[in-house]
Amino acid sequence: MKAISIIAIIRPFYLICLYIYSVFRKLIAPKNTIGFLLDTTVGRYIVGIEDMGVGKKLSRDSIYGKSELDQIMNLVSSESSVLFVGGHVGTLAIPTSRYVEQVTVIEANPQTFQFLQANIELNQARNVTALQLAANDTNGEISFLANRTNSGISKRMPAERLFRYFYDRPTIMNVGCDRLDDILQDKKFNLIFMDIEGSEYFALKGMPNLLRLADNLIVEFMPHHLKEVGGIGIGELLSVISPYFSSCYIPTKNQVMYQDEMVDGLHEMFIKGHCDDGIVFSK
Secondary structure, three states: OHHHHHHHHHHHHHHHHHHHHHHHHHHHOOOOOOEEEEEEOOEEEEEEOOOOOHHHHHHHHOOOOHHHHHHHHOOOOOOOEEEEEOOOOOOOHHHHHOOOOEEEEEEOOHHHHHHHHHHHHHOOOOOEEEEEOEEOOOOEEEEEEEOOOOHHHOEEOOOOOOHHHHOOOOEEEEEEEEOHHHHOOOOOOOEEEEOOOOOHHHHHHOOHHHHHHOOEEEEEEOHHHHHHHHOOOHHHHHHOOOOOOOEEEEOOOOEEEEHHHHHHHHHHHHHHOOOEEEEEEEO
16 A cells, blocks of 8 residues: 555656656757657657657667567468557557558547558558547547647546646547447458557447457556546446457466456456556457
């Protein structure tokens, strides 16, 4: 409890420092600069000038999401079609495209989508199709936060307006949304990868046909996103997953759970606040 309290105290100051540094980088950059180009081991990527998330990781390690990429590679072949829901600037989708037949990327953030399109061209990823919209259970618009210091955490308007989501003075806008079953009619994806910061339930609710046809689904698991952004619990999340998948693998625990174990197992993770970059659901 003491360690948790210390983290809770320090984290806001850490976020504020990141925000100040990202603002400083923008101030000292040449006029009209909106991004910078990084030459990495997995391709060339333009990232936002203020980005202290993916951009910082690429600058330091020259790769982003190695564990997620390894997980993806274990589930695909040269004949696979892969859907990324929440593709950001393409640092997972573009490397994946070199090993599969076709990749489709959904990205809601308008500026991030511009970087994504540029990165697809930079890397000559001809088998990648990008669509700008928020995956949802209805057609229309949703209120959206476009974060500045870490654009990768941009998300639908949270159910709870907490400091951690607003610390960098995100741009609040409306973005178009739709059901992926309607947008991607008659499409079959062997693997669906989802990282959308708390909107998982709404996206999954709008794509039952895609889930029925998919072999595997990878979903980022962040309990605070489910509760504070989506306003849901484990029961609601599994209600749109368990009809289509019979087991899940938890990489952080190196544990497989079958359908009769999922509710209790994931609920325990939810209560304890345990996160995972990508839980793998399988038929």
